[in-house]
Amino acid sequence: MSRKVLITAKTHPYLVDQLENKGFEVIYQPSISHDEVYSTIKDCIGLIVTTRIRVDKHIIDQAKGLQWIGRLGSGMELIDVPYAESKGIHCVSSPEGNRDAVGEQAVGMLLCLLNNVLKSNLELRTGIWERDGNRAYELNGKTVGIIGYGNTGSTLAHKLQGFDVNILAYDKYKKGFGTAAVKEATMEQVFNEADVVSLHLPLTEETRHLANASFFSSFARPVWFMNTARGKLVNNRDLIAALQSGVLAGACLDVLENEKLETYNSEEKEQLAYLLKATNVVVTPHIAGYSHEASIKMARIVLEKLNII
Numbered sequence: 160m161s162r163k164v165l166i167t168a169k170t171h172p173y174l175v176d177q178l179e180n181k182g183f184e185v186i187y188q189p190s191i192s193h194d195e196v197y198s199t200i201k202d203c204i205g206l207i208v209t210t211r212i213r214v215d216k217h218i219i220d221q222a223k224g225l226q227w228i229g230r231l232g233s234g235m236e237l238i239d240v241p242y243a244e245s246k247g248i249h250c251v252s253s254p255e256g257n258r259d260a261v262g263e264q265a266v267g268m269l270l271c272l273l274n275n276v277l278k279s280n281l282e283l284r285t286g287i288w289e290r291d292g293n294r295a296y297e298l299n300g301k302t303v304g305i306i307g308y309g310n311t312g313s314t315l316a317h318k319l320q321g322f323d324v325n326i327l328a329y330d331k332y333k334k335g336f337g338t339a340a341v342k343e344a345t346m347e348q349v350f351n352e353a354d355v356v357s358l359h360l361p362l363t364e365e366t367r368h369l370a371n372a373s374f375f376s377s378f379a380r381p382v383w384f385m386n387t388a389r390g391k392l393v394n395n396r397d398l399i400a401a402l403q404s405g406v407l408a409g410a411c412l413d414v415l416e417n418e419k420l421e422t423y424n425s426e427e428k429e430q431l432a433y434l435l436k437a438t439n440v441v442v443t444p445h446i447a448g449y450s451h452e453a454s455i456k457m458a459r460i461v462l463e464k465l466n467i468i
């Protein structure tokens with residue numbers, strides 16, 4: 160029986176070492192294309208992926224000997240899990256491995272925004288020493304609404320607890336998770352009470368464009384909006400309109416609706432230019448779950464879930 164495992168993304172050497180130690184033959188192809196996966200997967204027993212590769216029916220049908228798919232990361236929207244499982248292929252993800260990275264970056268971006276770290280630093284680089292225009296808003300005493308209380312939502316709540324904030328969390332599918340520090344809330348409570356709102360949802364047909372004009376205008380006051388989850392949860396046009404009209408106080412975005420900058424049409428180019436220029440917006444290129452530590456933790460979790468280590 161084949162012992163070949165195809166790795167389709169850049170990973171920590173730990174993963175390759177562990178697999179080889181367990182007798183697997185590792186095909187390490189971090190730049191492999193979708194079509195090349197199709198022609199390589201035929202005699203593999205295992206497949207390791209990130210969002211670089213869409214694991215669709217076409218690939219799954221070709222993967223006659225595939226027994227498992229390990230996702231280094233959280234979001235499974237690019238893997239046809241129901242179809243893979245219908246073929247007996249076991250699929251595992253590793254959100255426990257990068258939730259700390261995402262939680263830390265979410266806190267970091269929020270502090271960066273509220274303290275004008277990026278704005279004042281950019282000004283300083285051009286010789287402007289500006290204090291009045293860079294007066295901070297404190298996190299202390301604010302209410303943070305967390306939408307989605309899975310791995311990253313609950314981790315963010317945990318990391319925020321030293322900041323003396325009120326934490327409200329809403330999860331459509333989870334109940335009974337509230338604690339003394341985290342109040343389980345309805346969406347209405349989040350809309351009415353939040354000063355900051357942070358999305359921690361998977362991308363599904365149900366959540367796509369959840370953050371649209373009606374969502375933004377439902378808040379009782381202009382909130383700081385955070386998205387470290389998936390860009391397509393947000394309607395970019397509505398986000399920008401809400402920022403321009405003051406419906407939103409600002410935004411921290413680690414993800415964008417379209418992350419392939421080279422495919423942008425003129426409207427998308429204008430939108431990105433606006434986000435990058437706005438002094439109340441902090442944008443990073445989908446790096447929140449991408450820490451050095453996460454790359455080892457995700458590998459370990461995938462291997463553990465597959466009972467390889």
Ligand SMILES: O=C(O)[C@H](O)COP(=O)(O)O
Pocket residue numbers: 208209210211231232233234254257388448449
């Ligand atoms: O879903 C995740 O875990 C993060 O968004 C990172 O995913 P990626 O590195 O595979 O894009």
